[in-house]
Amino acid sequence: MSAPKAILTDIEGTTSSISFVKDVLFPYARRALPRFVEMHGKEPAVRKWLDTVATDNGGMCSDHMVVEVLQGWIDEDRKHTALKALQGMVWADGYRSADFTAHIYPDAAEMLQAWHAAGLPLYVYSSGSVPAQRLFFGHSDAGDLTPLFSGWFDTEIGGKREAQSYRNIVDSIGLPAGEILFLSDVVEELDAAREAGLQTALLDRREDYPQPREGEATHGHPRHESFSGIVPAAS
Numbered sequence: 271m272s273a274p275k276a277i278l279t280d281i282e283g284t285t286s287s288i289s290f291v292k293d294v295l296f297p298y299a300r301r302a303l304p305r306f307v308e309m310h311g312k313e314p315a316v317r318k319w320l321d322t323v324a325t326d327n328g329g330m331c332s333d334h335m336v337v338e339v340l341q342g343w344i345d346e347d348r349k350h351t352a353l354k355a356l357q358g359m360v361w362a363d364g365y366r367s368a369d370f371t372a373h374i375y376p377d378a379a380e381m382l383q384a385w386h387a388a389g390l391p392l393y394v395y396s397s398g399s400v401p402a403q404r405l406f407f408g409h410s411d412a413g414d415l416t417p418l419f420s421g422w423f424d425t426e427i428g429g430k431r432e433a434q435s436y437r438n439i440v441d442s443i444g445l446p447a448g449e450i451l452f453l454s455d456v457v458e459e460l461d462a463a464r465e466a467g468l469q470t471a472l473l474d475r476r477e478d479y480p481q482p483r484e485g486e487a488t489h490g491h492p493r494h495e496s497f498s499g500i501v502p503a504a505s
């Protein structure tokens with residue numbers, strides 16, 4: 271692999287633990303959604319996404335039903351753009367009132383800081399909405415990491431398992447695809463990025479994936495158990 275000129279990273283399972291998202295963020299959103307929709311459901315920025323959910327479910331009308339659908343999607347870990355946008359708005363309260371900080375693996379915080387200091391531009395691509403990503407890194411266990419990042423991408427640019435999404439991101443970053451390294455814990459996302467010409471690295475963290483993914487299970491993507499050693503900070 272030639273030294274990348276930019277790094278694009280996933281969040282859940284890559285920079286941060288899956289259990290924080292599943293055991294802290296999702297239950298918080300599930301609990302807070304009914305009151306959030308009651309209080310803010312008429313605001314255009316919220317209404318837009320509630321109506322999207324209603325339309326995608328055959329045009330149901332009551333907000334109560336929409337909330338139940340959203341809670342079902344949280345339980346199923348659906349990566350629906352409307353759910354992710356609404357979750358981001360709900361989590362804002364949790365971060366602001368310091369109910370929690372966002373988990374980040376110490377090795378990820380250390381290497382993101384080192385890469386940034388070495389002049390390597392860093393980007394995020396997550397199913398979490400861009401506002402949710404900014405909140406996440408703005409209130410991380412390692413403090414406010416948002417200044418490290420040059421850009422943010424969510425599923426409004428396309429699904430994470432579709433090669434076209436990575437082509438769109440490459441166009442937006444403005445570097446050749448082969449000079450961008452994508453980090454993720456999901457091989458199907460890495461397959462799509464590789465199809466678009468990006469370099470790839472599989473994060474296979476023991477805490478998230480107790481059974482190591484080896485051999486065919488890596489789909490040929492270089493495998494790492496932490497951020498240390500993926501790219502030397504000085505390269």
Ligand SMILES: CSCCC(=O)C(=O)COP(=O)(O)O
Pocket residue numbers: 280281282283291295349354357395396397398399402403406430
């Ligand atoms: C940054 S928002 C919290 C994470 C989240 O909701 C999510 O769906 C993360 O998915 P990822 O694409 O980062 O694996």
Ligand SMILES: [Mg+2]
Pocket residue numbers: 280281282283284454455456
């Ligand atoms: Mg992930």
